Amino acid sequence: MKTLNLGESDPRFISEVEQRSGQKISRCYQCGACTGRCPNTFAYDLPVNRVMRLIQLGRREEVLSCSAIWLCAACQACAVQCPNEIDVTRVMETCRQMSAEAGLVSERAIQVFVKSFLGSVKRNGRAFEPGLMAGYMFRTGRFFTDVDLAPVMLAKRKLAFKPHKAGNGEVADIFRRYEEEGPVSCNLESDHA
Amino acid sequence: MxxxxxxxxxxxxxxxxxxxxxxxxxxxxxxxxxxxxxxxxxxxxxxxxxxxxxxxxxxxxxxxxxxxxxxxxxxxxxxxxxxxxxxxxxxxxxxxxxxxxxxxxxxxxxxxxxxxxxxxLEILFRETGAEGVRALVKKPLTGLKVACYYGCLLTRPTALMEFDEPENPQSMETLLAATGATVLDFPLKVECCGASLAVVRRDMVQQLSGRLLDTACELGADVLSVACPLCQMNLDLRQKQAACRRQTKAAVPIMYVTQLLGLAFGLDEADLGLGGLIVDPRPVLAGIGARSEEAADAPAGGQDDAKAVNSGRAE
Amino acid sequence: MRIGVFVCHCGSNIAATVDPAAVAMAADSMPEVAYATDLMYACAEPGQKAIVEAIGEYRLTGVVVASCSPRMHEPTFRKTVERAGLNPYLFEMANIREHVSWIGKDKEANTRKATDLVRMAVEKLRRDAPLHSRRFPVTKRVLVIGGGIAGIQAALDCAEGGLDVVLVEKEATIGGKMAKLDKTFPTVDCSSCILGPKMVDVAQHPRITLHALSEVEELSGFVGNFKAKIRKKAPYVDWNLCTGCGACLAKCPSKKATDRFNEETGLTTAITIPFPQAIPKKAHINPEFCRHFMTGKCGVCAKICPAKAIRFEQEDEIVVEEVGAVIAATGYDLADWSGYDYLGGGRFPDVITGLQYERLLSASGPTGGHVVRPSDGREPKTVVFIQCVASRDPSKGRPSCSGFCCMYTAKQAVLTRDHCPDSKVHVFYMDVRAPGKMYDEFIRRAVDEYGVDYIRGRVSQIFRKGERYVVRGADTLAGAQVEVEADLVVLAVGAQAAHGAEKLAERLHISYDDQGFFMEGHPKLRPMETNTAGVFLAGACQGPKDIPSSVAQGSGAAAKALCLFAKGVLENDPQIANVRPGRCVACGKCVKTCPFGALNIVEARGRRTAEVVETVCKGCGICTATCPQGAIQLQHSTDNQILAEVNALCRF
Structure with a gap:
């Protein structure tokens, strides 16, 4: 295992996570309640409490490139469990947003799914399930994702054939403004003055 | 009004x-x-x-x-x-x-x-409640063993959702018990099913929903009652996919709480979309039907309530 | 008046951000100031000597010391000026440390503010008058509230020191929590074997009067002369006749009464004696379960009792005891953990508290000391202990550490391995806190010699799986989620103040913190005193404590009571309210507002007027603010004195 040089701690990273998530990271005393309760720990490279610890240590790279922040299903169990009232789910989600913005995504397929979904919403105003699945399969090369489900879904009329358009362009406007603004900015200087 | x-x-x-x-x-x-x-x-x-x-x-x-x-x-x-x-x-x-x-x-x-x-679920619990449900029941679900599954978000995060107990909610049980169904103490009622990871990480959802299905089977549940489209899809549509991670292979019908309530109210099956379910609930429900007909002589509601329902529809 | 002003450096505490010499120089030109200087440490021996000498040399008649908070050293300097022959109330203190040097960094501004505070003190001193304390006799008896180990120790030490003691216990027996414990850490000796003899000593001591099944309802009076109203709840048995033979217990047909002594791990009879070594060993009836009270029929106990002691018609009795001091020793209770849904919150019969587990381990408990599951009576194969339940949990409003749970959990883990050698024992902990003598060594023994498995992490969930319980949590050292199937789960539930502690605190006129624990006079230097003179604290009522600390505090509180009475007479504080009868119209508003009942309307020289009971008045000043006539003045804080301070501050 790599030696962590404590002198390399990045206080701006801690501050950014705290401001974007609205949570005070230093309150975590490493009890592990989040890890104990997380239903997805079995699939993570880092348990949740270690993600929290690495944020406390200001390890931007290690946190933003881990798979745990992408495999978190945002089920809120950790947030309810935390004895220090940290909304851990929001911290995980914040790290995931920052990971995408920093280009450090470890679970590319998930990011592609997210983009396919949002693309569908942007185009139609509503999510169009078959369309976004097609986009996902095309972009990941996973052409056989859930094809086993297609016949039964067709039989049960669970697949719509064409998207319902809604929103009269207002949703596309939201996306346009979002893209123009770029990532959210925080005031990182004042906090660590 | x-x-x-x-x-x-x-x-x-x-x-x-x-x-x-x-x-x-x-x-x-x-x-x-x-x-x-x-x-x-x-x-x-x-x-x-x-x-x-x-x-x-x-x-x-x-x-x-x-x-x-x-x-x-x-x-x-x-x-x-x-x-x-x-x-x-x-x-x-x-x-x-x-x-x-x-x-x-x-x-x-x-x-x-x-x-x-x-x-x-919250509105039905708040507005109709167990009393209201009892008054509307035409075909009691007597004998149907139901495990109530809330999933992650109905009660969490607590400060946001402000509904029921985050770890041990009881609202769904309360409503379904009023239909005459037997509600089981389902310990994993707020455990995650894997949510939207299903597409990308099928393995994770198989593990999570497999555990939910196994636990429901161990408890002897006839049906798992849900209140979330994603939970329903992961547990019902993907039930076959999860089979490889399960200890038991028994199929469990996954029904929306609204479908169960509708059945008890005697609503038309077509209006409840029972045909849309992948795991067909009708075999387990058939047994109930027979039982509930015997009980129909002394229904919880009565004639007046039936009229109220009809007039409600007419509006 | 010839005033001396002494400005303290307090080392660098004040001098770092205030210029004491400049303050002294400014004071030199204030009215009636005859001498002003600065001192390195005014409170130290050389500092006090300098003040005494200056009083003599400059013929000073009043002194101002500008230093720290009066709460810290006002008594010190009053004694200093008294030694030099001045009245101790011709002294004023300006707080230039807590109110100036510690809160601001601007030296120039601080020096100005310090000078202003000194000017205020000088102006007040110019209007001060000599005050004299009244002396009054004391009742050399002590009321000890609570008969746990701390109260027992306090009562025995007071009695041995020659004081008469009234010991009031809420339950039917003394012994408290310690009597419920099987063994004690870290020596693993039998709790009731070491406690029993002390309980017997209480029963046999000629100076101790024990009121069991009793509660203090009211405390009036003041230090040296309190009156305590005590409610003795009806036991429905004449305790003068009852011999504690137990014949009634054997025949009582109502066998499903709540067993509070056994922490509800079992059931008991409606007429009962809590445990074999109970003191007093007398039977009492729980009317909630007694068939005579419920149906009017039965009365088997009355028929069987050889002493004819049963009294169904008995009523509560109120007794009034006159005492000079009070020692509160009301202990603790386990926190309410029903809100811990993820641990079952009490829904699972085999998830129990540490105190319940003590009763299962104890030979006098409901299982005769066999460790079995409450649900099915089977011996557990896997026992999981969970620490820090309702402790160190800000989300549940319980942020503090209860201190003793780490140790009792280790003890219970060791005893489990003793009782059930085939069992597996896991302990979930966040930190092991074992700072006592031989404590950490004991934890090591639990791990090394008894094979107890310590897992560093918190438990997140318990759920049923068949007849067992799945305990899921984290091992943060391994960085993993962990899961174990347990037969029995024991929760180290944190301590909170005893039920009803807040109410008692209000009756005793003492303060309590947000967890209900009684507030000590000073967290370091007055741990057994309260801010109410003559009321002392012992044991866990002040904060969670283990047995040795509770015993030490019990003895300490007894020493405080003995010191108090050693003088024979006490002096009151003359800073109290004073009525000017000429102005008083006897409207009675002051009588209504006084929180201490220190004011009465009396007939004096043919007219009605308010009168202050000097020994009861605490000098709070509420009456002076209430009086519409301005007829009441608080001595040493009169309107004129306060206005002079205000004028000194608002000069422009």
């Missing part, structure tokens, strides 16, 4: 969870809960938006609150807990120093703060 709720069906109602939408409308009609669709509603952004940017997520969800408010409504009802959470989070984030201004900029207007949002 009863209150009219703005109804937000959510995108999955157009496809994978059409039967949840149908049964919600049917049961609300039976209970005298007036629904009016949010005009020209759009996607709340779902999980992909809030893992991308709280501002984007907030703006997408809040657009629907704006639509509901401009129609003069004060409370939005939605069957989907994920949509519900996004709408509530949009209101919550509107006060955040980092995200509040951004949501407003992306949305191009203020987030309506006075709009209340609730799940169909």
């Amino acid at each position: 009863p209150k009219t709720y703005a109804y937000y069906p959510g995108c999955s109602s157009m496809g994978t969870s059409a039967e949840y939408d149908r049964s919600t409308r049917a049961v609300c009609r039976a209970c005298g809960i007036d629904l009016e669709d949010v005009h020209d509603w759009t996607c709340c952004g779902s999980t992909p938006a809030h893992v991308t940017d709280f501002g984007l997520s907030g703006a997408l969800a809040a657009r629907n609150l704006v639509q509901a408010k401009s129609a003069g409504r004060s409370e939005v009802l939605t069957p989907c807990p994920s949509c519900l959470k996004n709408m509530k989070a949009a209101q919550h984030h509107a006060h955040d120093p980092v995200w509040g201004p951004r949501i407003e900029r992306l949305l191009g207007r203020k987030v309506p703060e006075d709009m209340r949002c609730a799940s169909v």
